[in-house]
Each structure stands twice: as structure tokens, then as C-alpha cells.
Ligand code: SF4
């Protein structure tokens with residue numbers, strides 16, 4: 172992902188001019204095959220929009236998206252069929268994303284109907300395989316999604332995403348709607364499936380504690396930009412950006428001796444329609460300096476080759 176940008180034009184009114192909302196502002200990162208990259212940040216920071224751009228449910232205003240050797244950022248809908256096979260999404264609310272009038276078998280087989288010429292028997296065979304892979308059974312195939320618990324529904328969503336053997340799976344808050352005990356089951360399932368099938372994940376979450384065990388790398392987003400990115404261990408043990416430090420300080424740790432001092436951010440998240448000048452975080456940053464109000468910080472190399480920080484403190 173290289174220099175990705177997305178603006179939305181907000182309608183004007185009788186007294187208001189049309190305004191532009193910069194949802195994603197110059198986002199760059201890479202995901203190695205078989206690994207998980209997580210985008211983390213508060214709601215409204217642009218992480219879901221980034222996911223939708225990469226899956227090409229939205230078209231970027233600017234920037235490049237390379238998937239499996241192919242640049243897809245400006246492909247037209249008619250050219251996107253192959254992309255739709257290669258990139259699958261798992262959504263937050265499995266209930267809302269599963270068709271209530273379809274049986275589980277049809278839900279999971281739907282991508283095969285759209286993208287392949289397999290016979291019904293062949294499709295059924297693959298569906299049975301997938302049910303087993305995600306921890307469900309053949310008995311579940313002829314029921315409707317509403318008959319299942321949240322965790323089971325998410326297993327159905329995962330089976331549906333996996334059945335095309337995608338190159339990339341984008342999981343947008345896949346466990347946020349689930350109870351904590353079920354969350355870890357689904358996260359473990361995603362991790363086991365990754366090992367088994369060498370899957371590549373873009374994982375989107377507002378919750379750093381959720382991404383801790385599943386991520387190889389993490390990008391922390393604030394108001395449409397990635398403020399810090401790097402290997403998970405660096406982000407968790409030695410974060411450099413004040414925003415990352417604040418987010419991490421609210422993650423519960425089991426050992427009280429390791430507890431971080433809680434950093435409570437002042438003020439509300441500013442509007443992406445009118446983002447702050449200079450560093451976008453300066454209105455809430457506990458370490459804000461004069462330069463931060465006027466000069467946008469460059470992305471600088473941090474503590475490792477693949478660790479990057481956008482903050483004047485790095486100077
Ligand atoms: Fe804080 Fe300045 Fe760094 Fe922005 S650039 S995070 S305001 S210290």
C-alpha cells in the first residue's frame with residue numbers, strides 16, 4: 172500500500188459549502204504473505220476505510236494497492252472480479268453480514284456460485300470441508316444463520332471468506348461484537364487457520380489487546396494517518412509515538428508490576444473535515460512542542476529497520 176488517500180465530499184446546505192472529508196491521508200504499509208498486519212486506532216481514524224479501499228469496495232483518491240504482483244487501485248468494477256476472488260472480508264457483525272434467508276450451506280457456497288463454474292455437488296463437498304475447518308459440522312449446513320450464537324456465526328463468516336482460498340483476508344473488528352471468552356476462541360481459530368493455509372491477514376481493531384496475539388506487525392492510525400508502525404514486539408515493548416503510548420497505557424496487563432502509567436488523552440478526536448495543522452495529534456498530545464502546531468512531522472525510521480514513527484520527538 173503506497174501513499175493511499177481517500178476523500179469524501181460532504182453535501183453542502185443552504186448556508187454551508189460542500190466540504191471534503193479526508194478519511195485516509197497518505198497511508199503506506201506492506202504485509203508479507205502468511206503474516207498479520209493490524210491497523211489499530213479509535214473509531215473514525217480511517218482504518219475501516221483503508222480496509223474497504225484495499226478490498227476495492229471503495230476507490231482510492233490517490234495511491235497504489237499492489238496485491239499478488241498486480242496494482243488494483245483504479246481498476247473498474249468490470250475488471251475487479253479477480254480482485255474479489257483474491258481478497259475476502261470478515262466483518263464485525265456476522266449477523267448483519269449473513270443473509271437471513273439463506274441456509275448456512277448457501278451462505279458459504281455463495282462466492283463459489285459467483286466466481287466458479289463448480290457443480291452443486293462439488294460446491295457441497297467444499298462447503299462440508301470448510302465447515303469442518305472452522306469447527307462446525309455437516310449438521311449445521313441446513314440451518315439459518317439466526318439459529319446460531321455470535322461465535323458460531325463468525326465461524327460461518329470465516330468459512331465463507333476462506334472458501335475462495337483468498338490471497339488476503341481483511342478482518343474488520345471480527346471479534347468486537349463477541350463476549351471475551353468467545354473472542355479468544357475466534358482469534359485462536361484465525362491464527363490456526365493462518366498456520367494451516369499460510370493465510371495473510373489485514374486485521375482491523377480499535378483494541379490493542381485484541382491484536383496483541385494475532386499480529387506480526389501493527390500500524391497505529393490517528394485521523395487518517397499511520398503515526399507509528401512496526402513489528403508487534405517493538406510497538407508493545409518500546410512505543411515511540413505519544414499516541415501509541417497513550418493507547419497502550421489503557422491495555423490491561425495481568426502482572427501489576429508491568430502496569431504502565433495510564434495516560435488519559437485530553438479533548439475529543441478532532442474532525443477529519445478540518446484536521447489540526449502541523450501534527451494532527453497536536454491538540455491532544457501531552458508532549459506537544461511549538462513546531463508541532465505548524466509543521467507536519469515526517470515519517471522517520473524508529474528503533475528497527477521496519478519501525479516507523481511520524482513525530483518531531485524523533486529528531
Ligand atoms: Fe506530539 Fe509533536 Fe510528536 Fe505530534 S509531533 S505526536 S504533537 S510531540
Ligand code: MG
Nearest residue numbers: 214215218219
Ligand atoms: Mg470501523
